[in-house]
Amino acid sequence: MSDVVVSSKKKLLIKELLQGQEYATQLKFLLKNHVGLGSDGSASVKELAANVLRSFSQTISVMTSDGCNFDEVEETGSLVFALCNDDVKSEDSSESKKRLLSNTKDRRGSYKRRKTDETRTIVSKTTGDIHSWRKYGQKEILNSQFPRSYFRCTRKHDQGCRATKQGSPIVSSERPIVKQEYLINDDITTTPRSVLADDLFDANLWSDFKDFELSKPDTSVYSCSESQNLEIGFGVFSDFSNDLVYFDERHLL
DNA sequence: GGTATTTGACCGCC
DNA sequence: GGCGGTCAAATACC
Numbered sequence: 001m002s003d004v005v006v007s008s009k010k011k012l013l014i015k016e017l018l019q020g021q022e023y024a025t026q027l028k029f030l031l032k033n034h035v036g037l038g039s040d041g042s043a044s045v046k047e048l049a050a051n052v053l054r055s056f057s058q059t060i061s062v063m064t065s066d067g068c069n070f071d072e073v074e075e076t077g078s079l080v081f082a083l084c085n086d087d088v089k090s091e092d093s094s095e096s097k098k099r100l101l102s103n104t105k106d107r108r109g110s111y112k113r114r115k116t117d118e119t120r121t122i123v124s125k126t127t128g129d130i131h132s133w134r135k136y137g138q139k140e141i142l143n144s145q146f147p148r149s150y151f152r153c154t155r156k157h158d159q160g161c162r163a164t165k166q167g168s169p170i171v172s173s174e175r176p177i178v179k180q181e182y183l184i185n186d187d188i189t190t191t192p193r194s195v196l197a198d199d200l201f202d203a204n205l206w207s208d209f210k211d212f213e214l215s216k217p218d219t220s221v222y223s224c225s226e227s228q229n230l231e232i233g234f235g236v237f238s239d240f241s242n243d244l245v246y247f248d249e250r251h252l253l
Numbered sequence: 254g255g256t257a258t259t260t261g262a263c264c265g266c267c
Numbered sequence: 268g269g270c271g272g273t274c275a276a277a278t279a280c281c
Contacts, residue, residue: 136275137274139271139273
């Protein structure tokens with residue numbers, strides 16, 4: 001595929017996604033304020049929801065028009081193409097399973113790492129806190145759709161950083177609804193408080209966590225005990241069950 | 254060569 | 268014994 005075509009497709013995809021994001025934001029605002037009649041000239045809930053659906057349908061249509069070209073993934077590194085890249089990963093994963101089935105010996109380390117650094121960017125880039133994270137394990141969790149990844153501070157040994165965190169490195173378009181924060185001091189334990197993710201997203205403290213959190217749909221748990229005298233833990237949960245909004249196209253069109 | 258990732262093995266808890 | 272968390276060997280990447 002030529003660079004020109006790839007570039008125009010990419011622009012179209014980004015445009016559609018940005019538009020969809022904008023519609024979703026407006027829709028969220030309308031839902032939050034129970035406004036939806038559009039009498040003031042603004043788009044109605046129905047219209048916005050239909051626009052959101054149209055944007056994503058358009059995006060999917062472009063993406064599937066001639067399949068996912070893996071070369072595009074490496075060139076762009078965009079989220080949309082990263083979704084295609086996950087297909088590559090799953091292929092690798094199935095390949096790994098095949099290898100495992102064909103050889104019962106210890107096959108640790110026998111893998112093909114993805115050429116792009118999508119995964120590395122997500123899991124080990126230095127975060128807003130002072131830590132950079134290194135993945136040390138991944139596990140299929142029972143009754144969970146996604147595997148859980150385990151991360152720890154890269155300076156675990158040389159600087160005594162014992163921080164760890166968990167999460168599933170699966171791309172999700174949704175954002176977490178509720179976070180719970182735990183603060184544990186020597187003899188002071190605060191009650192977990194629930195806050196809207198939006199409130200936290202503005203804080204620098206959570207800026208990088210947001211990037212990580214957006215990347216997986218189920219559960220993340222951060223824990224940190226770097227100091228002998230102070231122990232701080234973060235428990236973070238993405239739970240859509242309390243705030244699910246269903247869209248049924250039949251009711252919108 | 255150093256560092257990061259993958260993944261089967263191992264271990265502790267319930 | 269099952270499950271989740273961690274270890275560590277093998278390998279990829281820079």
